[in-house]
Amino acid sequence: MEYKTKVAFINRKKEISYLNEWVKKQPNAILFLYGPKSSGKTTLIYKFINTLDRDKFEIKDFNLREYVIANYKDFLSVFFGIDFTKSKDDIKEKREYNLRVFKLGVEVLKGLQNMEYDAFDIMKKELIRMNESGKKPIILIDELQALEDIYINGQRELIKEIFNFFIAMTKESHLCHVIVASSDGYFIERIYNHAKLNKTSKLVEIDYLGKDDIFYWLANIDKENNITDFKLSTEQIELIWEKLGGSIWEIDSILFSISQYAENGKIPTGELNKELERIIQMNYGRILEYVGKYYDDELNTAIAEMFNKKKSFKFTELSGFEKGKLLEELGSLVRMNILYYNPVTGEYKAQGESFRLAYLKYGGNNKG
Numbered sequence: 001m002e003y004k005t006k007v008a009f010i011n012r013k014k015e016i017s018y019l020n021e022w023v024k025k026q027p028n029a030i031l032f033l034y035g036p037k038s039s040g041k042t043t044l045i046y047k048f049i050n051t052l053d054r055d056k057f058e059i060k061d062f063n064l065r066e067y068v069i070a071n072y073k074d075f076l077s078v079f080f081g082i083d084f085t086k087s088k089d090d091i092k093e094k095r096e097y098n099l100r101v102f103k104l105g106v107e108v109l110k111g112l113q114n115m116e117y118d119a120f121d122i123m124k125k126e127l128i129r130m131n132e133s134g135k136k137p138i139i140l141i142d143e144l145q146a147l148e149d150i151y152i153n154g155q156r157e158l159i160k161e162i163f164n165f166f167i168a169m170t171k172e173s174h175l176c177h178v179i180v181a182s183s184d185g186y187f188i189e190r191i192y193n194h195a196k197l198n199k200t201s202k203l204v205e206i207d208y209l210g211k212d213d214i215f216y217w218l219a220n221i222d223k224e225n226n227i228t229d230f231k232l233s234t235e236q237i238e239l240i241w242e243k244l245g246g247s248i249w250e251i252d253s254i255l256f257s258i259s260q261y262a263e264n265g266k267i268p269t270g271e272l273n274k275e276l277e278r279i280i281q282m283n284y285g286r287i288l289e290y291v292g293k294y295y296d297d298e299l300n301t302a303i304a305e306m307f308n309k310k311k312s313f314k315f316t317e318l319s320g321f322e323k324g325k326l327l328e329e330l331g332s333l334v335r336m337n338i339l340y341y342n343p344v345t346g347e348y349k350a351q352g353e354s355f356r357l358a359y360l361k362y363g364g365n366n367k368g
Contacts, residue, residue: 038249185341208246245353283358304363
């Protein structure tokens with residue numbers, strides 16, 4: 001069916017150009033794409049994939065949000081398409097299977113199913129085969145942290161095995177490109193430090209859109225979203241930027257919400273402001289729901305004071321808190337997507353401008 005409106009994809013020319021140049025050079029490092037939640041990382045990956053020549057590249061992409069992965073068998077099911085609800089005899093004697101990542105012979109498939117073969121050995125052989133066929137393999141994985149806390153045979157940590165494999169395939173063997181995206185800055189920092197990836201990987205931030213892009217977008221919603229029922233005034237665009245910043249998902253959401261108020265091609269500014277304040281109020285409610293394990297509202301009040309001065313901070317700037325407990329609580333706020341943590345700079349930000357304003361509201365209501 002043809003939809004009345006569509007989700008906009010704005011600019012990102014610089015990022016797509018970077019990715020295209022990245023895959024043209026010989027594989028030599030893992031590329032991490034990180035950034036705030038809903039900053040457009042997944043959409044960027046799909047747009048990038050569509051720019052590639054399929055005659056030159058063999059693209060294998062996984063969005064791990066789409067799967068429940070609780071153990072090693074689940075990992076094999078997702079990456080190789082093995083159905084563990086069936087016995088090995090149920091695998092028909094087809095010559096080869098074109099599965100999620102690799103084209104496997106039936107005996108290899110059975111061997112993986114019975115844990116007789118090492119999955120990483122099979123992957124390497126298939127990557128060699130792809131290279132020999134003239135195509136350059138690219139493995140893209142979105143939200144790889146879904147594989148944390150999974151062990152192979154109860155002993156080897158899967159995530160570390162995967163990264164050791166990725167290092168071998170990129171930096172050492174140059175067999176394929178590996179691009180990993182994640183909104184969990186703590187996860188990236190842990191992997192970067194513990195797996196010693198600092199000399200085997202490149203980290204690139206995909207942040208929210210900038211002011212120029214937002215103003216272009218909202219001045220051209222007819223072209224970018226197929227919205228023809230109304231136009232936004234310059235003052236209304238400024239108001240959206242002031243309260244939502246460059247948060248793509250929230251802006252798409254607000255465009256849908258205010259469409260009900262369209263009349264004679266315009267939106268009443270009062271109704272727009274009510275919808276914007278509703279988002280801030282919802283985020284304020286999420287902050288209120290958070291009860292600190294150690295500091296109750298002390299920490300959130302301190303964060304609010306920090307956001308009143310600037311848009312980011314380091315944990316060392318929050319005085320009066322014991323370091324271990326402070327980092328644990330900040331980690332909880334990051335996992336709840338209230339705060340965003342940048343693993344490169346070590347800075348914390350609100351998860352978008354609407355959350356920063358919600359913190360200011362919280363701080364104002366807790367004065368005295």
